[in-house]
Amino acid sequence: MYRALYFLMIIILPAILGWWLFIPLAILAVYLAKLPYEIIIAGLILDLVYYFGDGFIAKYFFTLFSLLLIVLALFLNSRIYWRRVM
Amino acid sequence: MMYQTRHTKRSFFNSSFFKTLVIFLLIMMFALVLNVFTPMRSLVLEIVSPFSRIGNFFYSNLNKIPNFFSDKNKIIEENKRLLNEITNNHLNIADYESVKYENQKLREELKIKPAGNFIAASVIAKSPQIPADSLFLDKGIEGGINSGDLVLAGERILIGKIVKVSKNKATASLSSFADAVSYGYVARTLEPLEIEGGGGGSIKAKVPIDFDIAIGDKIMIGGSFDFLAAIVGVIEEDHSSGFKNILMSLPVDVSRINMVFVLPIIRE
Numbered sequence: 001m002y003r004a005l006y007f008l009m010i011i012i013l014p015a016i017l018g019w020w021l022f023i024p025l026a027i028l029a030v031y032l033a034k035l036p037y038e039i040i041i042a043g044l045i046l047d048l049v050y051y052f053g054d055g056f057i058a059k060y061f062f063t064l065f066s067l068l069l070i071v072l073a074l075f076l077n078s079r080i081y082w083r084r085v086m
Numbered sequence: 087m088m089y090q091t092r093h094t095k096r097s098f099f100n101s102s103f104f105k106t107l108v109i110f111l112l113i114m115m116f117a118l119v120l121n122v123f124t125p126m127r128s129l130v131l132e133i134v135s136p137f138s139r140i141g142n143f144f145y146s147n148l149n150k151i152p153n154f155f156s157d158k159n160k161i162i163e164e165n166k167r168l169l170n171e172i173t174n175n176h177l178n179i180a181d182y183e184s185v186k187y188e189n190q191k192l193r194e195e196l197k198i199k200p201a202g203n204f205i206a207a208s209v210i211a212k213s214p215q216i217p218a219d220s221l222f223l224d225k226g227i228e229g230g231i232n233s234g235d236l237v238l239a240g241e242r243i244l245i246g247k248i249v250k251v252s253k254n255k256a257t258a259s260l261s262s263f264a265d266a267v268s269y270g271y272v273a274r275t276l277e278p279l280e281i282e283g284g285g286g287g288s289i290k291a292k293v294p295i296d297f298d299i300a301i302g303d304k305i306m307i308g309g310s311f312d313f314l315a316a317i318v319g320v321i322e323e324d325h326s327s328g329f330k331n332i333l334m335s336l337p338v339d340v341s342r343i344n345m346v347f348v349l350p351i352i353r354e
Contacts, residue, residue, distance in 0.1 A: 015137035016144065018214045037109075044117050048130045049138075051220050051250050051257045053265070063117050067110055074106060 002085075003033055010042045019050050026066055030073045032085045039066040128226070128253035135255060138211040138222055145215060146344075204238065204347035205230050207256070212340065218286050219263040221246070221346065226254045236313070236349040239338040244313035248348065258346070261315055262287050262336055270315050273304040281305060281316060281334065289316045289334040295323060297330060305334060 006029060014022040022043070029036040043062035052058040153161070207229065211222040225231050235248045237258040246266075250257035261268055264285035271278045275298050284290040293299065305316040316334035323330050 011134070012137050015134045016141035016215075018141070019216055020214070040113055044113070045130055045134075047117065048127045049134050049222075050216055051259060052217050053263075054249075060114070060117055063114070067113070070106075071110075 003036065003038065006033070006036075007038045007042060010039060011045055014046060015049070019046070022046055022062055023065065026069055030069050035070065035073055035077065037070060040070060042066070125253070128255070131252050131255040135210055135222075135224070138215060141215045142209070142211050204241075204349055207231070207346055207348055209344050209346060210255070212343075216257075219246075219260040219266075219283065220249075221258040221260070221340070221343075223248075223256045223258060223346065223348075224254070225348070226252050226256050228253055230350060231256045231348050232350065235351055238313070238347040238349055239340075239343055240347075242311065242313055243337050244307055244315045245336055245338065245340065245343075245346070256348075258348075260287075260336065260340060262289050268307055268315060270305045270307040272299055273306045273314075274300075279305060284333070287336060287340065289336070291332040291334070293330050293332060295325065295328050295330050299330070299332060304337075 010022065010025045010029065013025065014020075026039045026043070029039050040063060043064075043066035046062045047060055050062075052061045057064060205225060207223040207225040209221050210224050213219065216222055221237070223231070231248055231251055233248055233251050236244060237246045237248060237260075239245045244261065246258045246260035246263070248256050249259040259266060261281070261283060262285065263283045266283035268281050269278065270281055277298065279291055279293065279299075281289050281291045289305075299318060299321065301318055301321060303318040304314055305318065306312045307315040314337050317337055318332055319335050320333040321330055322333070
């Protein structure tokens with residue numbers, strides 16, 4: 001339930017207040033939830049909205065960023081224990 | 087007695103890693119398909135745009151907050167000044183309409199083509215809501231806008247071009263968008279010039295040190311019409327390299343723009 005709400009928030013808040021908000025919210029999602037794959041979907045959606053340029057990285061900036069975060073979380077998950085809130 | 091030691095170290099490159107890798111690759115493929123699939127993009131933009139409008143309203147009213155705490159007499163004075171400005175604007179509009187009518191008549195007599203078929207579009211969101219040097223517009227393919235169309239702030243003020251378009255929404259990239267290259271000329275000397283977006287509303291150019299350019303010069307971009315694209319703000323001479331670095335700005339303050347005009351380019 002919290003994860004679903006957070007997923008909506010991660011799409012809506014950047015749309016209202018600014019694209020940059022996705023970055024701290026995605027990092028926070030990785031900290032709060034165990035492997036929050038849904039941030040990739042949020043990144044995918046926001047990539048359709050924003051324009052960062054014509055290159056591959058610019059075109060899929062948020063998707064690649066969230067993928068990177070998930071890979072990092074996966075890596076840390078097997079090494080560090082931290083308490084998940086969501 | 088023999089003891090078999092149990093291997094407890096978990097490898098990062100285990101089966102779950104490869105499963106995840108496959109999921110990632112599928113997601114990237116899905117992203118690629120999604121980006122070229124216009125109806126999906128249109129749907130997403132339709133859902134997101136009301137939130138962008140809320141944000142735009144929030145940011146445009148943010149600077150008005152101090153007014154709520156200002157002195158009442160100041161507000162009364164400002165009100166009087168604004169009323170005078172409105173009266174002046176009414177007179178200016180009347181003048182403009184008569185000049186416009188005269189211009190139209192003269193164009194008809196001289197058989198000059200009309201100034202252009204502009205499509206007016208409202209700005210839904212701008213920086214800092216969306217990345218700097220881009221605008222989110224409320225018209226798309228259905229409104230006659232296509233990728234590559236020119237975006238104007240006035241009849242002859244070019245500020246960018248359309249880069250992303252969906253059914254009812256479009257994204258414009260400004261001439262100041264980082265690494266966006268345009269080719270224009272200096273209005274005063276007609277010397278050609280390559281201008282490059284510097285990001286954050288700035289445009290830059292690098293020219294030989296003997297290039298004739300001055301602060302305040304207007305940079306035009308030619309086409310079927312000549313458009314004002316930038317105004318020279320700073321000139322830095324680098325004698326060691328033999329070049330001049332020119333910093334320009336867009337002709338208008340984009341943060342105050344709420345409406346733009348899109349000029350469709352002619353496609354064969």
